Amino acid sequence: xxxxxxxxxxxxxxxxxxxxxxxxxxxxxxxxxxxxxxxxxxxxxxxxxxxxxxxxxxxxxxxxxxxxxxxxxxxxxxxxxxxxxxxxxxxxxxxxxxxxxxxxxxxxxxxxxxxxxxxxxxxxxxxxxxxxxxxxxxxxxxxxxxxxxxxxxxxxxxxxxxxxxxxxxxxxxxxxxxxxxxxxxxxxxxxxxxxxxxxxxxxxxxxxxxxxxxxxxxxxxxxxxxxxxxxxxxxxxxxxxxxxxxxxxxxxxxxxxxxxxxxxxxxxxxxxxxxxxxxxxxxxxxxxxxxxxxxxxxxxxxxxxxxxxxxxxxxxxxxxxxxxxxxxxxxxxxxxxxxxxxxxxxxxxxxxxxxxxxxxxxxxxxxxxxxxxxxxxxxxxxxxxxx
Amino acid sequence: xxxxxxxxxxxxxxxxxxxxxxxxxxxxxxxxxxxxxxxxxxxxxxxxxxxxxxxxxxxxxxxxxxxxxxxxxxxxx
Numbered sequence: 008x009x010x011x012x013x014x015x016x017x018x019x020x021x022x023x024x025x026x027x028x029x030x031x032x033x034x035x036x037x038x039x040x041x042x043x044x045x046x047x048x049x050x051x052x053x054x055x056x057x058x059x060x061x062x063x064x065x066x067x068x069x070x071x072x073x074x075x076x077x078x079x080x081x082x083x084x085x086x087x088x089x090x091x092x093x094x095x096x097x098x099x100x101x102x103x104x105x106x107x108x109x110x111x112x113x114x115x116x117x118x119x120x121x122x123x124x125x126x127x128x129x130x131x132x133x134x135x136x137x138x139x140x141x142x143x144x145x146x147x148x149x150x151x152x153x154x155x156x157x158x159x160x161x162x163x164x165x166x167x168x169x170x171x172x173x174x175x176x177x178x179x180x181x182x183x184x185x186x187x188x189x190x191x192x193x194x195x196x197x198x199x200x201x202x203x204x205x206x207x208x209x210x211x212x213x214x215x216x217x218x219x220x221x222x223x224x225x226x227x228x229x230x231x232x233x234x235x236x237x238x239x240x241x242x243x244x245x246x247x248x249x250x251x252x253x254x255x256x257x258x259x260x261x262x263x264x265x266x267x268x269x270x271x272x273x274x275x276x277x278x279x280x281x282x283x284x285x286x287x288x289x290x291x292x293x294x295x296x297x298x299x300x301x302x303x304x305x306x307x308x309x310x311x312x313x314x315x316x317x318x319x320x321x322x323x324x325x326x327x328x329x330x331x332x333x334x335x336x337x338x339x340x341x342x343x344x345x346x347x348x349x350x351x352x353x354x355x356x357x358x359x360x361x362x363x364x365x366x367x368x369x370x371x372x373x374x375x376x377x378x379x380x381x382x383x384x385x386x387x388x389x390x391x392x393x394x
Numbered sequence: 395x396x397x398x399x400x401x402x403x404x405x406x407x408x409x410x411x412x413x414x415x416x417x418x419x420x421x422x423x424x425x426x427x428x429x430x431x432x433x434x435x436x437x438x439x440x441x442x443x444x445x446x447x448x449x450x451x452x453x454x455x456x457x458x459x460x461x462x463x464x465x466x467x468x469x470x471x
Contacts (some may be wrong), residue, residue, distance in 0.1 A: 131449070166449070201441035271427070286428055291448035294432040299440075310429045 008051040010120075010142055010160050011245050016048070020187035023047065024252045031183040037254045038151070038174050044253070045156040053122060059119040066101055066122065067153050069128040074136070074144050081136055090135045093181050098133050102126040105379055110327040120319065121159040123324065126154055127284055134288055141168070161242060163260040163280040173255045183254060190251025193244045201243025202225035209233040224381075224390065239278070264376075268350070268368045270341040273376055280322070290317040311347050315339040329393060330385045337379055395470070399463050402437055406430050415462040421453060433458070444469040 008015050012218045023044050030037045053059050075375070077094040084090055101117045108116040132149075134142040158165060178186065208230055216227030243260035252255035264277035274282040294313050296302075303309040322335015349355055358364040381387050404412040407425040411418060420426040426434075431453075444466065456462050467471045 135447070135449060138445070138450070140447055140450050289450040290428060291432045291435075294429055295436050295448070298433055298436045306429065306433075332449065 008048070010048055010052050010156060011242060011249065015240030019048070019385070020249060020252075021050075027253050028187060031178070031187065031254060032180055034177055034180055034183075036175075036177055037343070038098055041174075041253050042154070045151065045154045046160075048156040049120075049159065049221075050156060056119075062117050063119040063154075066117070066119065066125065067150060067225040069101065069144070069145070070098065070153070071146060071149060074129070074132055074149070077133055077136055077146060078142075081139075086137060086139070086357065091133075094133050094137075099126065107326055124162050124288075125153055125162060126159070127164045127281075128167065129285070131288055135167070135285060136291075145171070155255065157246040157253075157255075158257060160176055161246070162238075162278075163243055163246060163258050164284050165255075165257055165280070169258075170194075170255065176254070178254060186254070186256065187249045189259055192250040193248030193251065195248075197241045197246075197248060200237045200244060202241075204239035205234055205241055208237060224386070227384075227386060229380040231384050235380055236261070236382075256368065265373060266369070267372050267376070268365055269372055270345050274338075274342070275370060277376075285317050289320060290314075294315075301391075307347055307350060311343040314342040314346065318342065325383075328385070330336050330388045332384055333388065334379060335385045337382055339377060341379075395464050396467070398440075398441070399466055400459055402434065402441070403459050403462060406434055406437075412459050416463075417458050418460070420458050421457045434462075438466055442466065442470050 008019070010016055027044070028212050030040060038140070049063070053063070073094060080090050080094075081087070095370055100380040101121055105115075105122055108114045109118060132141055132144070144298070151174060152165070152167050152170045155165070155170070209228040212227060212234055213284075216223050216230055220360070247257045247259060258280050260278060260280050261277065262276045264273055265274055267273040286299040290313050293316060294309065296307050299311070303312070316339075318337075319332070319335045319341035321338070322331045322333070325331040398462065400413055400416075403420075403426075404410055407430070409425055412420075412425065418425070432448060435448060438444055438446055445456075446469065451465065456465060
């Protein structure tokens with residue numbers, strides 16, 4: 008079975024959602040039922056690979072122990088920065104080891120379905136403990152958060168405090184049923200995006216875009232970008248919809264990315280939970296350190312450094328392949344240039360509200376973004392012979 | 395103190411409108427970006443000695459001058 012990926016899964020989902028809906032209608036907690044469903048799906052998704060299953064269990068236990076220990080240490084040593092960084096590194100370690108071994112050795116050490124996404128969930132807790140926003144860990148909530156089946160494979164990346172709130176909350180019947188309706192709609196729309204739109208556009212990627220030459224490369228670039236949107240946005244819609252059925256209002260991941268007027272806006276609309284996670288936990292914190300420590304004289308230099316670091320990490324998180332890294336750096340450069348242009352250019356300030364200017368901005372942004380996906384696909388580096 | 399907070403926001407946004415319209419949406423009107431927001435949190439920390447973490451509140455909870463004033467006041471008190 009593939010979670011959110013085959014009809015077998017959706018058949019089981021339809022069946023296993025019934026008790027949840029009944030509990031919702033009776034205004035009883037769904038939280039004791041949800042883990043059974045999560046474990047059922049994870050078991051069926053990776054039962055053939057017992058090693059991965061072991062890694063998954065080991066990962067969850069490791070993160071739990073680490074968080075428990077860090078809670079005590081952070082209190083005892085009053086926000087000691089060294090302990091904080093050590094805890095962060097230990098939390099990141101499984102993912103880093105997995106990525107390195109996978110890239111350099113072709114091994115799947117510590118690898119299991121969803122390790123990349125799960126790492127975001129555990130790392131943010133360490134960070135918020137340091138900030139003293141999180142003061143205790145409820146183990147039952149924590150495991151449910153990590154293994155929450157709709158989001159386990161590819162997000163959306165939720166926040167622990169937000170998840171716990173929904174998890175413990177019992178909605179009034181009408182409100183819950185409204186959410187179920189919305190959830191079903193999202194699942195159907197997601198299916199349409201992924202199985203109809205993405206699947207048919209993919210044909211264009213394969214049949215028209217694979218040849219040599221500029222024309223095929225251009226067809227590939229645009230159709231791959233649009234394919235990627237329908238594929239991933241469709242997937243995310245289904246994940247969010249499935250979450251709604253169990254009373255969890257998982258965050259949306261896409262919001263019409265292709266209408267963006269600049270690259271900054273694009274990152275508020277594309278893979279939103281990833282970019283906002285990085286904004287809140289990497290960019291903002293790095294910038295706060297830079298402001299306090301007066302690292303840079305000009306605010307523009309500071310934001311440039313922030314964008315470059317942020318987006319390079321974003322690229323690396325996708326994988327260590329050169330095209331992912333170039334993709335990250337490319338978007339770092341785009342964001343920095345956008346920032347410099349918008350802050351410096353009188354022309355921009357004068358015309359930014361005019362229709363023609365918006366149209367031109369949209370056109371440029373759309374093409375820059377598409378070129379980004381072209382890098383992301385690995386095709387550009389292949390053409391250039393870098394691979 | 396409320397006035398002081400509003401002045402800090404106004405200076406960061408570079409627009410006096412913040413002082414006049416406390417309910418203006420800072421995000422929708424392009425008055426504040428991610429870096430300004432971070433800057434604001436640092437200023438609050440240095441000025442009032444309160445620690446506000448960038449992930450603590452959602453942007454929607456901090457998108458108008460009035461909301462920001464309310465959140466800061468709640469922490470100082």
